[in-house]
Amino acid sequence: MSEVVIAADAEEAGALAAGIIGRLVQDDPAAVLGVATGSTPLPLYRALATLGLDFRGVTAFALDEYVGLPPGHAESYRQVIEREVVGPLGLDPTRVHVPNGDPEELAHAGSDYEAAIALAGGVDVQILGIGTDGHIGFNEPGSSLASPTRVKTLTPETRADNARFFDSIDDVPMHCVTQGIGTILRARHLILLAFGEAKASALAAAVEGPVTASVPASAIQLHPRVTVIVDEAAAAQL
Numbered sequence: 001m002s003e004v005v006i007a008a009d010a011e012e013a014g015a016l017a018a019g020i021i022g023r024l025v026q027d028d029p030a031a032v033l034g035v036a037t038g039s040t041p042l043p044l045y046r047a048l049a050t051l052g053l054d055f056r057g058v059t060a061f062a063l064d065e066y067v068g069l070p071p072g073h074a075e076s077y078r079q080v081i082e083r084e085v086v087g088p089l090g091l092d093p094t095r096v097h098v099p100n101g102d103p104e105e106l107a108h109a110g111s112d113y114e115a116a117i118a119l120a121g122g123v124d125v126q127i128l129g130i131g132t133d134g135h136i137g138f139n140e141p142g143s144s145l146a147s148p149t150r151v152k153t154l155t156p157e158t159r160a161d162n163a164r165f166f167d168s169i170d171d172v173p174m175h176c177v178t179q180g181i182g183t184i185l186r187a188r189h190l191i192l193l194a195f196g197e198a199k200a201s202a203l204a205a206a207v208e209g210p211v212t213a214s215v216p217a218s219a220i221q222l223h224p225r226v227t228v229i230v231d232e233a234a235a236a237q238l
């Protein structure tokens with residue numbers, strides 16, 4: 001673990017994380033970013049958009065995608081990333097990669113994605129949120145700490161957490177394609193963000209508990225360069 005920063009609130013945390021990523025992109029306009037969905041990174045994307053940087057040469061890889069949502073579905077992570085990241089930052093859409101959640105393509109979706117990341121030279125900075133059950137990406141408890149990008153089944157807890165984005169919980173897909181924990185650990189710098197008391201117990205387990213597949217986010221302790229930026233509520237159990 002490299003450092004844990006407790007910010008006053010999500011806005012301040014987002015600004016701190018945006019500062020790190022902004023400096024990277026300024027130094028390397030062809031940087032490779034690992035982008036995350038969920039509500040957690042939104043203050044970071046908002047802060048990043050105010051920096052006035054040129055993101056046209058930046059390549060981005062999303063962490064995960066649902067399986068089986070129709071193309072263009074507003075809650076597919078492809079659409080979320082376009083709405084929250086690609087548009088506001090002015091990324092070149094042809095440089096933005098999201099795992100392929102087409103049910104017909106699942107046999108090679110994981111290996112194709114690993115190959116694309118390798119071809120891009122790996123991820124410079126990976127942005128991470130954390131699930132209330134300690135997942136990162138969609139690596140649910142029990143995921144191998146060495147796992148590559150692959151198809152996973154979502155837990156009932158994660159489907160319930162994400163039901164707020166859908167008309168009903170029945171509409172939340174059962175499966176996803178997610179970067180593995182091994183994939184995430186190959187990024188050169190990890191920035192994990194967590195806000196609110198609902199994340200406090202998962203965060204404490206990830207940062208201070210044993211490294212275990214029962215808490216996938218605890219794998220960040222194996223990485224030499226991690227910046228954890230949280231608000232006071234998420235830090236309450238540290």
Ligand code: GLP
Pocket residue numbers: 036037038039040041063064128129130131132136137138158162
């Ligand atoms: C989803 C995503 C994760 C994200 C998590 C937390 O499950 N696959 O990448 O970290 O939700 O979401 P939120 O940031 O909305 O709390």
